[in-house]
Amino acid sequence: MTTPARATTISRVPPHAWFAVSAVFHYLGPAFAVLLFARVDALGVAWLRIASAGLVFALWRRPWRVLGRLDRSARQLLLAWGAVLAAMNACFYLAIDRLPLGTVAAIEFLPVIALAALGARTGRNLGALAAAVAGVYLLTDVHLVVEPAGFAFAAANAVLFAGYVVLGHRVAQSELPGIDGLALSMLVATVVALPIGVGSAAAAFTDPVALAAAIGVGIASSVVPYVCDQLAMARLTRGAYALLVSLLPATATVIGIVVLTQVPGVLELLGVALVVAGVAVHREPGDPP
Secondary structure, eight states: OOOOHHHHHHHOOOOOHHHHHHHHHHHHHHEEEEEHHHOHHHHHHHHHHHHHHHHHHHHHOOOOHHHHOHHHHHHHHHHHHHHHHHHHHHHHHHHTTTTHEEEEEHTTTTTHHHHHHHSOOOHHHHHHHHHEEEEHHHHHHHTTTHHHHHHEEEEHHHHHHHHHHHHHHHHHHHSOHHHHHHHHHHHHHHHHHHHHHHHHHHHGGOHHHHHHHHHHIIIIIIIIIHHHHHHHHHTTTTTOOOOOOHHHHHHHHHHHHHHOOOOOHHHHHHHHHHHHHHHHHHOOOOOOO
């Protein structure tokens, strides 16, 4: 449990700082996961990421202690969030196995902007949607012919990412124990992803280097950024959080260049820039000007 002194220390850190840490680790872990694909299948890496994060959360938070205090609706929310986490991670890893990291990151945000435009049909939101669609079109035009399956997984991941943001924000600002709720959902995700991932992960159990790397990916990809997301979401409106999220496609592109040497072309850079602009400009329904 969080002590009062620790809670005070956490509250002194601006929510934007928590988000900045999340933004870096959100794609740094997956970038190293791509390097691991040479040893373990993408679905295996995805499950090892989820399972190792679930284990860390279980040892750290022992979330089952709060399970009895949750009502039915809270349990259903955490079950839904866990299922979304499992499916999102699986689709994300299948996508980055086929497409550049920056491209997948840019596609992730199209549903978020589209939902905002449908909820508040303002000129600002329609312009944001047009910019994002144009950006994704440029990215699609570059890679679609070569990797249609990659785009299918990226599109599925994008829809699930929108669900992650909505459900995660609901958990963070509810009476649920934020990080304990995340820990419970990660355990749910581990079980949900087990049938599709554990077989592919088997190779890592006889490869100590691959297993250690996968655990490191889990901590970097799911523990650090998701905890920072909860700490940021608890003190930011969905609109403010969505504005900060506009940094993620650019962050992913930079990390793809530095870690994976995935140097984008001019059209790809323009596509990412248009998506970043669209996410930055859009507003959620009910947000103040």
